[in-house]
Amino acid sequence: MSVVYALATPAVKSAICIFRVSGEGCHDYISEIFGLDSPQPRRFLLCDLKNNETFIDRVGLILFKGPESYTGEDSFEVYAHGSLGVMSLIVDLFDSKGFDQASPGEFTKRAFINDKINLNEAESLSDFIESASSREVFLSGASLFGDLSKKLSDFSERINSLRVRVEAEIDFSDEGQDFMDGSLSNDLSLLIEDFGSFVSLCINKREYSNNKNIVLVGPTNSGKSSIFNRLLGYERAIVTDAHGTTRDMISSEVFFQSNKFSIFDSAGIRETEDVIEKKGIETSIKKISDADLVLGVFEKKDASLVSSFKKMCDKGSFFIIQNKIDINSSDTSFFDCCVSAKTGEGFNSLKNLVVSFFERNKKNNKNSQYLIRDRHVKLFNQVTKDLDIALKGLNDSKSLELVAEDLKNARSGLDEILGKKFSDSLLGDIFSSFCIGK
């Protein structure tokens, strides 16, 4: 495959930047770029990076020899100083050597193609690279390093060992042996229980990343858009002193304390004849009922106004925020948090409030270890369903071949996640577990 390169660190000024290069033949360029002859792989080498005798930077270099590399191909990594100037010079250099810029996920794709990682690992790796918050990194790390695969293989094996007993009972019933003692149904319910707790340790990527929805609500002109802008750190929403400025829901991702949130600024709610504004208000109300956290923004204490907003949010939690404390006196006994969008006062405690709210609320996710995708969620549900039906069938003494079918389906569901070929070594397992044959 062609030689590709990519900047592995963000393209911003930083202490160091890392370039990765991979592809057959990329090692042929080592001597002309780094002035090294047959350097040892897997060593951190300090050397000068040059473009046609022009010195660019003093860099660290690590060589990987395929297949002992991430992609399975010959590859190398360059650790250079993180100035934008250096970065662009290196990019120019690689381009001039005919290296292609890697498309997103290219390295992982190559690793998958070269059988370095399975489909499941490949997917969680791209989660790893995409993931923005440090917690997500941790989570996808667990699946990345084969832990998720291993867990799934274990379950797949356990289902298989149940199948061995059921299938032996079907195919060798004339052997005068009891393959399926009463423990089968017990073992199956244990398996279902374990699988259930495993699934509860998995969170869907989408759920995890997107479900931290925060909506700013409140009466018009209370300063919602101003708070939104301050949380973002730049002027995104239009701010005016006219009532009813914001008419459409606008949203953005924000990061604080290594957490990613989706934050929504809504149209202030009031009685209105304006069609467009009305529409905006309707979406606001809808968004409020979906939100995980609703921040009500008010200028002053007004219990009945607050409660009319609170009624709108049914599943998320509702915090009341006082704004404009630069011009109004703050009322900490009534409000959860008092800020000024103008001066920035109180914003640290507002952020803390939000972060700790999500930390507290994600108590289920607190122990989460595996980050999974929609595809997995669907298959997990199916597997759980198949196992449940199998157990029920076993207990209701349904025909055994149907129970066998349920178990087979459950197994192939797991194997699909693992991206394995559905190879059935079932008969072999039966023969090695039981004395069979006349």
Added chain:
Amino acid sequence: MDKFDVIVVGGGHAGAEAAFAVSRSGLSCALITMDQTKIGQMSCNPAIGGLGKSHIVREIDAMGGLMGRATDLSGIQYRTLNTRKGDAVQALRVQCDRDLYKKAVQKILKETNIKIIQDEVVDFLLTNKKAQGVITKSKTYKSKKIILTTGTFLNGKMYTGNIIKTGGRIGDESSIPLSKRLYSLNLPMGRLKTGTPARIKLSSINLLDMEEQPGEKPTPWMSLASPPKKHQKQLSCYITRTNKKTHEIINKNIHLSAMYSGEIKGIGPRYCPSIEDKVRKFQDKNSHQIFIEPEGINKDLVYPNGISTSLPKKAQQEFIFSIKGLERSIITEYGYAVEYDFVDPRTLKQNLETKYLENLYLAGQINGTTGYEEAAAQGLMAGINASNSIKKLKDFVLERSEAYIGVLINDLTSHGITEPYRMFTSRAEHRLLLSQNNAEQRLILKANEIGIVKKERVDKYLSNEKEYKKFYTNNLVKLKKDFFIDKNGAKIRLQEKRSISSLLSRNDVDEKKLFKPNKKDTKLYQRAITEIKYSGYIKKQIREINKTKKQNNKQIPTNIKYEEIHGLSNEVKEKLIKTQPQTIGAASQIEGVTPAAINLILIHLKKKELVSQNA
């Protein structure tokens, strides 16, 4: 020189079925075998059917084959296995009178135009990689197609302790020149082995010490077509067991067994282990079951199923005497292991023709299978395909979802074997579709298209189906009830009236109390119950079948350059280049071709498509 459309070599179960299929196709056929009195001989235990196997027999039967009929002409005990499980995995096993079975086969073949020739085939008539006939010890015969069904005879060697004899089975010569010829033609070959127990005089054993196992009443039939007027006299089997002492004797002598002395190189079947294997591998079990099976109606001989062995005679005698009821056995023949050549079936196309030599078809144990039913199924398919090819018709290939025979041939030709291959229901991933009771529904019309089923039989089938449909609509759809009795005997009231068929899909309903069919409709009702019970699962299976079919049917262009596909390992590339699969499905069946490799091929094809679209 004598000339035939097809020459079948071998008169075992594969050979008989192959020749019969050719004659039903309306072509001329010769069956050349070493001893014509042994056509249809059961080499091992005298039984047809059993789990996974009765399914095959019924499939053969539905396509007009002879095995089911021969079974009914000779059956002396019928038993349905797995009666407490559902329809798909129930199986009929029939104990046969060994001589009557053979006679029945010979009688059926005699009624056809098949020319039976007693001789030994030693070579082929070849012209540039095409087989055009066979050469026997005495003559040369020309033919358009040749079907080889030589069973366990190719360089067959029989072992009892340290005594080695050549032979295909006891009392028969082995086939050595032909084996040499196949090796010299460079067909990929290997050695397999199997074994058989001693035979004992019925009059010398004490049945009172054993558990009797009578046949089923009323006695069913194997064939789905019109059966003979009456069953043969029905007999019982008996069950006894080995014991600690038996195992001690075997352990003490095990080094003398041909299998353990290193004499035999061939691989034996794991599901048909010798008693030596059972004792050695499962040390913690101190008893194994033995079925005492009658060899025939008027025969003073039994077949002790479960103690196949290659121990020396003295040790065989000693351990048999230690078994309850067998203490005073008179042994008429000793057990032995047989080792023989087989041809790697991956060299066969789906129609069972070899890729090496045009016009040469292989069927039966020569392809690495074991069992009469497996052999017969291949014989049938080879016979049909050889005939189709002469008539310039399409290959007759059965899908895995269509028949056990499809599973069998697909497994053989795409995965090869690692031990003698026997059918099991668990080999069929679409097992629920493949009941021994619906073989006709699955296959008869397909077989009728190529004219190998009798017209009366097809007409009868069609009228039966009509009758079933009528029964179904008149009783199960039109009849409605607003209550039912559940399995615990409780009466359940319903909000509104529901049809019997929709009530049958409930798990809790007591079917017997729900609807009481006329006596003549009992079978129809039973069939409806099964179909309704399975319908959810079957729909799912059919969806899956269609899904994989779509991807599997994707054509791979013949000009594909595998060497251009980056990321494919060299080994995989070589295999693909060698096999040149026509479809993605065929590629994915090749050993070592992983899903990742399939994805690469798909990506490559997609890329090519895009490039040509943009060009």
